[in-house]
Amino acid sequence: MMGLSAKDETLYASLTGELPSLLSKVLLHSSHLPSLPAVALQVLEVARSPNASLSDYASAIEHDPGLTARLIAVANSVHNLRSAHPAQTSLEATQRLGLDATLATVLSFTLFPGPHAEKAALQTWQRAVIAAVVASQLAHQLCPTQAGSTFTLALLQDIGILAFLSAYPDEAELLYADHQLPHAQLTHAEHDRFGSDHTHVGAWLAAKWGLPDNMVHAIYQSHDGFFTDDMATLCLRLSGPMADAWLSPEPSTALALLLKQLAALDTIPIQAIEALFYQLSQQLELLTDILELTLPVRVDSRTLLADAQQLLYQHALALTARLDSQQQQLSALQRHNTALEERSRIDPLTQLANRAWLEEQLRERFALCNEHGRTMSVVFIDLDHFKVLNDQYGHQTGDVILESFGKTLASLIRTGDLAGRYGGEEFLIILPDETAQTAQHLAERIAQRLHEQPIIDVGQEAIYITASMGIACLSDGDFRDERELIDAADQSMYSIKRSGRRGISVYGRD
Ligand SMILES: Nc1nc2c(ncn2[C@@H]2O[C@H](COP(=O)(O)OP(=O)(O)OP(=O)(O)O)[C@@H](O)[C@H]2O)c(=O)[nH]1
Numbered sequence: 062m063m064g065l066s067a068k069d070e071t072l073y074a075s076l077t078g079e080l081p082s083l084l085s086k087v088l089l090h091s092s093h094l095p096s097l098p099a100v101a102l103q104v105l106e107v108a109r110s111p112n113a114s115l116s117d118y119a120s121a122i123e124h125d126p127g128l129t130a131r132l133i134a135v136a137n138s139v140h141n142l143r144s145a146h147p148a149q150t151s152l153e154a155t156q157r158l159g160l161d162a163t164l165a166t167v168l169s170f171t172l173f174p175g176p177h178a179e180k181a182a183l184q185t186w187q188r189a190v191i192a193a194v195v196a197s198q199l200a201h202q203l204c205p206t207q208a209g210s211t212f213t214l215a216l217l218q219d220i221g222i223l224a225f226l227s228a229y230p231d232e233a234e235l236l237y238a239d240h241q242l243p244h245a246q247l248t249h250a251e252h253d254r255f256g257s258d259h260t261h262v263g264a265w266l267a268a269k270w271g272l273p274d275n276m277v278h279a280i281y282q283s284h285d286g287f288f289t290d291d292m293a294t295l296c297l298r299l300s301g302p303m304a305d306a307w308l309s310p311e312p313s314t315a316l317a318l319l320l321k322q323l324a325a326l327d328t329i330p331i332q333a334i335e336a337l338f339y340q341l342s343q344q345l346e347l348l349t350d351i352l353e354l355t356l357p358v359r360v361d362s363r364t365l366l367a368d369a370q371q372l373l374y375q376h377a378l379a380l381t382a383r384l385d386s387q388q389q390q391l392s393a394l395q396r397h398n399t400a401l402e403e404r405s406r407i408d409p410l411t412q413l414a415n416r417a418w419l420e421e422q423l424r425e426r427f428a429l430c431n432e433h434g435r436t437m438s439v440v441f442i443d444l445d446h447f448k449v450l451n452d453q454y455g456h457q458t459g460d461v462i463l464e465s466f467g468k469t470l471a472s473l474i475r476t477g478d479l480a481g482r483y484g485g486e487e488f489l490i491i492l493p494d495e496t497a498q499t500a501q502h503l504a505e506r507i508a509q510r511l512h513e514q515p516i517i518d519v520g521q522e523a524i525y526i527t528a529s530m531g532i533a534c535l536s537d538g539d540f541r542d543e544r545e546l547i548d549a550a551d552q553s554m555y556s557i558k559r560s561g562r563r564g565i566s567v568y569g570r571d
Pocket residue numbers: 443444445446447448449451455456457458459460463484485486558562
């Protein structure tokens with residue numbers, strides 16, 4: 062919402078300035094704009110005087126005998142149910158009602174349409190009356206001293222609709238008669254059609270009449286969200302949606318939705334809502350009687366609240382079930398992801414680490430060693446004469462040999478070491494924190510195993526293989542990156558190849 066006050070302008074002028082120029086022209090030239098009769102203006106004048114007393118109100122009202130009679134009826138019927146002595150004069154009525162409610166009742170009789178008004182105006186008034194009762198009932202529990210003023214404000218919060226109805230009778234009647242449109246969305250539709258909404262126009266109208274600034278502000282902000290610490294403001298902002306729920310074709314569903322929003326806020330105790338609902342229908346019947354309105358739906362408030370709570374409960378159950386199944390789906394997805402991730406690190410033939418994973422691990426390990434002054438060694442293994450094996454026994458048997466060699470390596474390394482297939486018939490083992498000597502011991506164990514045990518049997522024939530192995534230890538050279546360390550091990554391995562294969566060479570030593 063826009064800010065209301067402008068330093069050098071009156072509130073009315075600044076609100077007029079904020080209206081789109083076409084709309085303000087139409088509003089200002091509308092001859093049917095809701096206006097207040099002399100007696101209501103007089104009452105307003107009294108309300109604005111800082112020293113106004115109840116008897117000032119009473120004497121202003123007494124100028125209109127019809128109004129006086131209705132005010133007394135309201136005071137006796139609505140706000141003093143338990144009183145043994147009914148009000149008989151306008152002073153007694155104003156005493157019973159309080160200043161704000163008196164003002165509201167006067168305004169309601171003078172401002173809002175009678176029973177023969179157009180449909181949209183009647184609906185607006187009906188909603189306003191329900192909202193006013195909701196607001197004051199809630200306020201009685203949450204902020205009792207402001208019950209009267211919230212009643213008044215809730216009653217006036219939609220006066221902007223009356224202004225639109227008078228400025229654009231046909232278009233507005235059509236818009237407001239659209240039952241599909243929830244009240245909360247009216248403001249958007251109004252912006253689309255008229256360039257402003259009924260909270261702004263309502264505040265403007267209230268300022269035009271000369272209502273106190275705080276009331277003008279409250280009308281302007283009456284449709285803002287429920288996030289407020291001020292209880293009176295919350296009562297007002299809640300009153301409209303409560304009235305909508307009450308008037309909705311499916312009141313319990315609408316109320317359940319509202320209760321859910323309130324539960325999330327945690328500012329209004331649910332007991333306050335319960336108490337409100339137990340009194341609401343009784344209060345409403347009396348007030349609608351006085352104001353010659355008919356309640357559109359006869360709602361049993363106890364059943365309504367119970368239904369709404371049941372719906373909420375069912376909703377919570379359904380939500381829990383949905384959450385459970387989502388959790389299950391999430392776990393399955395996580396398992397699937399982990400499997401995929403693992404698969405992306407593993408060489409499918411040998412079940413050892415693949416080249417990408419070897420290189421990533423080596424990079425990380427290299428950085429770690431540099432940072433913390435630690436060491437590591439790598440063993441580069443190239444199987445000898447693999448082409449001959451392929452040629453002799455076939456490519457498939459070559460695969461089985463590679464697979465078997467993978468198992469051999471996996472069985473010989475220790476936890477924390479990482480063995481992988483670097484390419485074709487080349488393998489690499491990373492040995493964190495190990496010296497070249499320890500790496501050499503491992504290479505020797507591999508060579509010994511290959512010497513002692515056939516790598517596979519083809520029929521009756523036991524096939525043995527040999528390997529050329531090169532070792533490089535980080536501490537034995539001035540390696541700038543992990544690539545140089547692998548190259549060093551590779552070079553050592555090649556020195557073995559050149560000298561006839563089957564053997565171990567350590568970088569920097571041999
Ligand atoms: N069966 C099989 N063979 C492979 C695979 N990857 C690479 N090879 C074969 O491994 C052989 C490697 O040949 P070379 O690089 O000449 O090496 P070599 O025959 O082992 O000879 P030296 O390394 O010099 O001892 C080639 O014939 C490749 O086709 C594989 O996944 N499966």
